[in-house]
Amino acid sequence: MSDPSITGSSLSKGDRDIDRVTMTHGAGGRAMADLIRDVFHAALGNPWLDQGNDQAALPIPEGGSLVMSTDGFVISPLFFPGGDIGSLAVHGTVNDLAMSGARPLYLSASFILEEGLPLADLRRIVQSMAGAARDAGVAVVTGDTKVVDRGKADGVFITTAGVGVTPVGLTLSGDRARPGDGIVLSGSIGDHGMAVMAQREHLGFETTIRSDSAALNGLVAAMVSAAGPHLKLMRDPTRGGLAATLNELARQSGVGMRIDEQAIVVKAEVRAACEILGLDPIHVANEGKLIAVVAPDGVPALLAAMGAHPLGREASVIGRVVADPDGRVIMETPFGGGRLIPWMAGEQLPRIC
Amino acid sequence: MKYVDEYRDGALAKGLLRAIARAVRADRSYAFMEFCGGHTHAIARHGIIDVLPQNLRMIHGPGCPVCVLPMGRLDAAMALARDPAVTLCTYADLMRVPGSHGETLIRAKADGADVRMIYSPLDALGLAEANPERQVVFLAIGFETTTPPTAAVVKAAEAKDLRNFSVFCNHVLTPMAMRAILEAPAHGEEAGPRLDGLVGPSHVSTIIGTDPYRPFPERYGVPVVVAGFEPVDILHAILMLVRQVNDDRAEVENQYVRAVTAEGNRIAQALMAEVFEHRESFEWRGLGTLPDSALRLRPRFARFDAERRFDMSSSGGRDHPGCACGAVLRGRLEPWECKLFGRVCTPDTPIGACMVSSEGACAAAWLHGSRSHSPDVPEEVSHV
Numbered sequence: 166m167s168d169p170s171i172t173g174s175s176l177s178k179g180d181r182d183i184d185r186v187t188m189t190h191g192a193g194g195r196a197m198a199d200l201i202r203d204v205f206h207a208a209l210g211n212p213w214l215d216q217g218n219d220q221a222a223l224p225i226p227e228g229g230s231l232v233m234s235t236d237g238f239v240i241s242p243l244f245f246p247g248g249d250i251g252s253l254a255v256h257g258t259v260n261d262l263a264m265s266g267a268r269p270l271y272l273s274a275s276f277i278l279e280e281g282l283p284l285a286d287l288r289r290i291v292q293s294m295a296g297a298a299r300d301a302g303v304a305v306v307t308g309d310t311k312v313v314d315r316g317k318a319d320g321v322f323i324t325t326a327g328v329g330v331t332p333v334g335l336t337l338s339g340d341r342a343r344p345g346d347g348i349v350l351s352g353s354i355g356d357h358g359m360a361v362m363a364q365r366e367h368l369g370f371e372t373t374i375r376s377d378s379a380a381l382n383g384l385v386a387a388m389v390s391a392a393g394p395h396l397k398l399m400r401d402p403t404r405g406g407l408a409a410t411l412n413e414l415a416r417q418s419g420v421g422m423r424i425d426e427q428a429i430v431v432k433a434e435v436r437a438a439c440e441i442l443g444l445d446p447i448h449v450a451n452e453g454k455l456i457a458v459v460a461p462d463g464v465p466a467l468l469a470a471m472g473a474h475p476l477g478r479e480a481s482v483i484g485r486v487v488a489d490p491d492g493r494v495i496m497e498t499p500f501g502g503g504r505l506i507p508w509m510a511g512e513q514l515p516r517i518c
Numbered sequence: 519m520k521y522v523d524e525y526r527d528g529a530l531a532k533g534l535l536r537a538i539a540r541a542v543r544a545d546r547s548y549a550f551m552e553f554c555g556g557h558t559h560a561i562a563r564h565g566i567i568d569v570l571p572q573n574l575r576m577i578h579g580p581g582c583p584v585c586v587l588p589m590g591r592l593d594a595a596m597a598l599a600r601d602p603a604v605t606l607c608t609y610a611d612l613m614r615v616p617g618s619h620g621e622t623l624i625r626a627k628a629d630g631a632d633v634r635m636i637y638s639p640l641d642a643l644g645l646a647e648a649n650p651e652r653q654v655v656f657l658a659i660g661f662e663t664t665t666p667p668t669a670a671v672v673k674a675a676e677a678k679d680l681r682n683f684s685v686f687c688n689h690v691l692t693p694m695a696m697r698a699i700l701e702a703p704a705h706g707e708e709a710g711p712r713l714d715g716l717v718g719p720s721h722v723s724t725i726i727g728t729d730p731y732r733p734f735p736e737r738y739g740v741p742v743v744v745a746g747f748e749p750v751d752i753l754h755a756i757l758m759l760v761r762q763v764n765d766d767r768a769e770v771e772n773q774y775v776r777a778v779t780a781e782g783n784r785i786a787q788a789l790m791a792e793v794f795e796h797r798e799s800f801e802w803r804g805l806g807t808l809p810d811s812a813l814r815l816r817p818r819f820a821r822f823d824a825e826r827r828f829d830m831s832s833s834g835g836r837d838h839p840g841c842a843c844g845a846v847l848r849g850r851l852e853p854w855e856c857k858l859f860g861r862v863c864t865p866d867t868p869i870g871a872c873m874v875s876s877e878g879a880c881a882a883a884w885l886h887g888s889r890s891h892s893p894d895v896p897e898e899v900s901h902v
Contacts, residue, residue: 499528502565
């Protein structure tokens with residue numbers, strides 16, 4: 166770290182100060198204040214953030230309950246087809262809030278920057294974050310920035326926290342699935358994980374796969390208003406994919422599930438990439454899909470509402486909840502056979518979110 | 519997806535299943551071994567066991583490279599990984615196989631060892647070029663399918679005159695393992711199963727062709743059908759085996775004609791022969807020590823041989839006393855007949871190698887696991 170020409174770190178006003186993050190940016194002095202003003206406030210500005218305090222005082226709508234969630238983002242690479250770590254950090258937390266049926270309102274964002282990160286990259290990430298927040302109808306109201314030595318982080322890590330409010334009387338929870346309920350999936354699986362995977366240079370293949378990273382709160386609002394009390398729970402199948410999420414829900418509700426393999430949509434290019442790498446799309450991460458469990462009477466209205474939303478066009482019933490105290494999730498294959506859908510053992514894809 | 523969808527077609531598969539159901543004779547049983555872990559995985563993945571006739575049994579074979587690697591060589595790899603000068607590169611499955619002290623390469627990595635998961639041996643070569651101060655060792659495993667790429671990188675390393683790249687070669691040969699299965703005694707500790715036919719490997723056969731299987735029908739009277747890895751391929755091969763048994767024929771037949779020829783891939787074979795020679799003998803987990811069953815680098819490439827570059831004296835590690843991987847690999851025991859299966863040994867906490875790889879018989883059985891245990895599988899799923 167002692168040779169600035171190698172590390173890109175310099176206290177002098179050289180060119181590198183202008184285009185890269187240096188330790189000075191994290192020192193709490195003028196450079197940090199400039200960075201916060203020029204990069205973060207410029208992109209994310211809103212009445213609460215603009216007050217410039219270390220906290221934000223926020224108005225909260227009457228009634229319902231307050232929902233809070235937090236999520237860390239360490240994805241590599243920082244930029245991938247269909248998104249980047251900035252938009253992902255907004256979508257991830259917005260979706261965690263939305264899965265409770267809540268309307269997400271406010272986010273905080275904490276950045277850990279690695280010394281040497283190009284400022285252009287940081288700007289691009291923060292602007293992408295601002296765009297994602299705008300589209301999702303949330304405001305980033307407070308934040309924090311730290312800089313660590315080169316090698317102690319990987320470009321940038323972001324942690325977002327968010328709060329939202331659920332309407333009065335709505336209680337969606339992972340323990341509410343009951344035998345007979347339908348299991349609905351909002352669209353194709355595996356897009357995000359394979360988009361990130363294909364981007365890793367050492368794999369050396371090119372694809373047109375794009376991450377599905379998206380904020381699901383709009384879709385959720387349409388679902389809540391269409392299916393009302395029939396809607397039991399929602400969850401987004403991120404890390405661990407569809408397989409992990411179904412197993413989590415089965416365990417939480419103390420039920421089994423039967424899934425129809427043919428009803429699960431996997432894009433041809435995603436399937437091809439999975440075949441090449443020996444992966445099963447049910448284990449691959451998604452960032453813009455959700456699973457809903459719904460009482461049988463609510464299925465038609467729910468599917469109609471989802472089909473009318475851009476993020477739910479391919480929504481379909483992929484299976485049903487059955488009685489099984491051991492919580493087994495079983496895939497029924499096109500040949501009439503069955504197999505367990507296991508949790509993924511160990512890591513399949515490192516650092517995908 | 520072209521060349522995949524056709525071979526996963528439900529209607530086609532159901533037609534083949536009806537043909538198999540019509541062909542099997544009620545007055546006898548059929549025991550076929552799928553040699554290859556890829557077939558074992560596909561059979562579990564697509565729920566094929568559920569839909570076969572009750573008197574037709576598929577026995578899992580030893581064709582899982584991770585599974586047959588003996589403890590001694592696994593321990594040697596672990597020791598190599600702990601050498602601070604070494605960057606050890608290998609395929610993913612191997613990273614989770616426990617050595618004789620229960621430790622894995624993943625654990626060694628967490629303790630600070632430089633262990634890399636790679637998709638291609640070329641990645642190991644790239645690491646060696648990019649890090650001249652590191653000793654990069656490629657832990658090579660696999661049957662004939664993965665051997666030509668290893669041969670290719672060894673030649674590339676020679677052409678680039680790389681001083682910091684070597685291969686810990688554990689490549690093994692399919693025909694000798696098949697012979698060991700067919701020559702196993704009917705009774706006793708080392709017994710094998712009674713077999714009416716063999717489903718021959720897919721990818722291995724693209725390299726070696728179907729000719730090397732000819733001694734099996736001739737010498738042991740056991741039919742061999744080389745089959746592709748997709749469910750329709752496997753069902754078709756099973757039907758072909760049933761017909762051979764019924765006709766009292768024993769021949770090598772090729773179901774996988776879209777990829778496999780009688781003589782195989784001559785270019786790959788030449789590459790293998792240029793770089794590798796047969797070891798006099800090699801230890802296999804489950805099958806014991808088999809002559810002419812594995813490869814090592816020829817003297818010309820000795821400087822790329824990790825076994826010559828490093829002290830690799832085998833520690834002679836032993837399997838977990840309760841682990842029945844050996845008997846499972848010989849087809850003698852079903853995975854669930856092992857005391858450890860599903861209790862202490864699961865894919866999350868594997869004790870034996872057969873539970874680690876998705877091609878391992880135990881992992882496949884655990885994955886399938888639905889027929890005997892499920893309370894809610896409809897009648898037509900359980901019994902066809």
